[in-house]
Amino acid sequence: MTVVDSRPRLGRDYSRLWWGAAVSAIGDGVTIAAAPLLASRLTDDPRLIGAASVAFTAPFVLFGIPAGLLVDRLDLRRMMVRVDLVRAALLGMLAVGIVGGWAGLPLFYACMFLLGVGEVLCRNAAQVLVPFITPEAGLSTANARVMAAQEAGTGFVGPLVGALLFGVAVALPFGLDAATFVCSALLLSGIRGNRPVEARPPAAGMLSEMLAGARWLARHQLLRSLALLSCLINLAGNAMLAVLVVHSTRVLHLTAFGYGVMLACQAVGAVLASRFAPALTRRLGREAALVATAALIATSEAVLAFVPSPYAAGAALALFACGTVTWNVVVVVLRQTLVPRHLLGRANSVYRLVAWGGLPIGAAVGGIVAAAVGTPAVFGIGAAVMAAVAAALLVGARRQWITRAEQAGAADLARAAHGSGEDGR
Numbered sequence: 001m002t003v004v005d006s007r008p009r010l011g012r013d014y015s016r017l018w019w020g021a022a023v024s025a026i027g028d029g030v031t032i033a034a035a036p037l038l039a040s041r042l043t044d045d046p047r048l049i050g051a052a053s054v055a056f057t058a059p060f061v062l063f064g065i066p067a068g069l070l071v072d073r074l075d076l077r078r079m080m081v082r083v084d085l086v087r088a089a090l091l092g093m094l095a096v097g098i099v100g101g102w103a104g105l106p107l108f109y110a111c112m113f114l115l116g117v118g119e120v121l122c123r124n125a126a127q128v129l130v131p132f133i134t135p136e137a138g139l140s141t142a143n144a145r146v147m148a149a150q151e152a153g154t155g156f157v158g159p160l161v162g163a164l165l166f167g168v169a170v171a172l173p174f175g176l177d178a179a180t181f182v183c184s185a186l187l188l189s190g191i192r193g194n195r196p197v198e199a200r201p202p203a204a205g206m207l208s209e210m211l212a213g214a215r216w217l218a219r220h221q222l223l224r225s226l227a228l229l230s231c232l233i234n235l236a237g238n239a240m241l242a243v244l245v246v247h248s249t250r251v252l253h254l255t256a257f258g259y260g261v262m263l264a265c266q267a268v269g270a271v272l273a274s275r276f277a278p279a280l281t282r283r284l285g286r287e288a289a290l291v292a293t294a295a296l297i298a299t300s301e302a303v304l305a306f307v308p309s310p311y312a313a314g315a316a317l318a319l320f321a322c323g324t325v326t327w328n329v330v331v332v333v334l335r336q337t338l339v340p341r342h343l344l345g346r347a348n349s350v351y352r353l354v355a356w357g358g359l360p361i362g363a364a365v366g367g368i369v370a371a372a373v374g375t376p377a378v379f380g381i382g383a384a385v386m387a388a389v390a391a392a393l394l395v396g397a398r399r400q401w402i403t404r405a406e407q408a409g410a411a412d413l414a415r416a417a418h419g420s421g422e423d424g425r
Contacts, residue, residue, distance in 0.1 A: 013133040013191045014142055020184040021126065022149035024084065027180030028119075029158015031091070034166045034173035035112065038098070041170065042105050055109045059116035060356055067120045068213055068349025072342060076129045077191050080122050084185035087118045091178035098171040124352070128344045131336045133191065139336060140278035144329045148274030151325065152267045160264075213346025216339070223338060223347075225396070226331050227354040229389050233297065235358030236382035237324065239366030240301060247375035252310045265314040269321030277326040286330050291393045293330075296323035298386035305379035 039052045070079070094111045097103030126146065134142040165172040217223055248254040248262060281289045296319055303316040339347040366378045 011133065011135075014130070014138075016187045016191050017126065017129065017133065018145055018149060020080075020084075020187040021146050022153055023180045023187070024122075024184040025150040025153025026158045026161070027153075027177035027184075028150075029154040030162035030165065030173045030180075031115075031158075031177045032154060033159035033162030034170075035108075037163070037166050038108065038170060038174075039105075042108065052108065052112050055112040056116040056119075057359070059113060059120050061353065063117055063120050065211075065214070065346070065349050065353065067117075067124055068346035070121065071124045071128055071345030071349070072213075076125045076132075077188060080125050080129075081185045081188050083118045083121050084181045084188065087115055088178040088181035088185070090114055091174045091181070095171040095175040095178065098174065120349075124345055124348050127332060127336065127348055128341075129191075131341070131344075136337070139333045140281055140329055143332045143336075144274040144277045144325070147325050147328055148271045151270030151274075151321065157267075213343050213348075214350045216343055217347050217350050220338070223335065223351065226334070227351045229294075229392065230327075230331065230351075230355035231358040232385055232389055233294070233324070233327065233358070234355055235362035235365070236301065236385045237297070237320065238359045238362035239369070239378050240304065240320075240362075240382050242363040242366040243370040243375045243378050246370060247304070247379075248310075248313070251308050251375060252313060254310055258310065262310060262314050262317060265317045266321040269318030270325045272318070273322040273325035273329075277329045280326065281330055286334070287393070287396065289326065289330055291390055293323040293327045294386055294390035294393055296320075296326075298383045298390060301379045301383035301386060305376045305383060308376075 035052055035056075090111050094103055094107065097107055127143075130142055130146070131139065161176070162173045165176060217227065244263075248258070252258075252262075254262065277289075280292070284292060300316040300320040300323065303312050303319070307313075307316075335348060335351060336344070369378045369381065
């Protein structure tokens with residue numbers, strides 16, 4: 001296994017990528033707070049208000065695999081710059097429409113959907129770009145810092161700023177988010193390193209190209225298993241988050257501000273995890289680190305289920321964020337090092353499609369269970385699911401499945417460098 005410097009130098013290009021991610025994440029957080037408030041101004045129908053979230057998240061399912069193909073075929077830096085500029089234009093148009101009084105629900109939904117498409121493209125492209133601008137020894141640290149910036153921006157700084165600005169002027173948060181995308185585009189345009197773009201046209205058809213990543217992932221036991229376990233983690237986690245506001249008012253008796261402060265604890269946990277996750281992974285090894293993170297998430301759900309205290313709930317959410325960020329750091333680095341680089345975008349998109357499939361299922365299950373038997377039962381079921389995930393990971397850790405997969409992956413990548421087929425295996 002590669003020996004990793006405790007303080008790797010990540011370079012100028014990575015700094016620009018990080019700052020771009022941090023600035024746009026704050027803008028995302030601003031819109032996350034302002035979008036439902038705008039929807040409630042445009043309609044009082046809860047179904048239409050919820051449709052804004054559907055419009056934003058639908059591209060993750062509908063456009064995930066085609067986005068992976070585009071990421072594998074296009075110039076990453078140029079694509080990210082252009083997508084950020086398009087997103088800035090969309091938000092600017094929405095802000096102008098709000099000021100002019102002609103921004104209705106159709107325009108709002110269209111903007112949310114297209115912003116979701118841009119999010120799918122840029123998140124995927126950023127993960128593919130990191131190995132090309134960052135030393136391999138620094139991948140864990142590089143991914144952890146980007147995730148911390150995204151969590152802090154979308155989960156803490158952005159929502160507070162967005163709610164404040166919305167109270168001043170409805171259009172202001174969306175105008176600010178547009179400005180953050182322009183700043184991000186300027187930062188990304190200064191990146192010098194890039195992934196080489198294939199000069200040859202794809203030999204296979206479009207459908208075969210898109211399915212190449214799915215075929216590769218289906219044959220890779222480790223990443224296939226981690227995708228399914230990630231689906232379970234997202235299912236348990238989103239079931240918890242979907243009913244957390246109900247729990248905070250009915251069980252913890254918090255005000256809206258208290259609920260916001262409790263949510264902000266997640267950002268604190270995420271930042272702490274970004275600081276310590278690489279060191280924890282080096283000390284324990286990747287197998288043990290994944291077991292520990294699953295156990296940490298299970299503990300956080302159990303605390304929410306059995307300790308009806310707002311302080312305990314805040315601490316549990318911080319633990320939950322620590323666990324999820326550490327998990328993401330480990331599995332993202334594994335994908336970046338095990339997947340052949342010409343398939344990285346497509347394999348990433350398929351992995352995310354499987355993993356994020358648990359999000360809507362978890363939200364639906366959480367609401368049904370909470371309505372039937374109460375919110376603590378949702379957290380208790382989540383704790384049981386996460387305990388089962390930890391047990392499955394423990395079995396895999398004893399078999400050293402990650403170490404063996406890394407060794408096999410190194411051999412696969414070596415064969416790919418000498419002209420192996422499109423599937424990379």
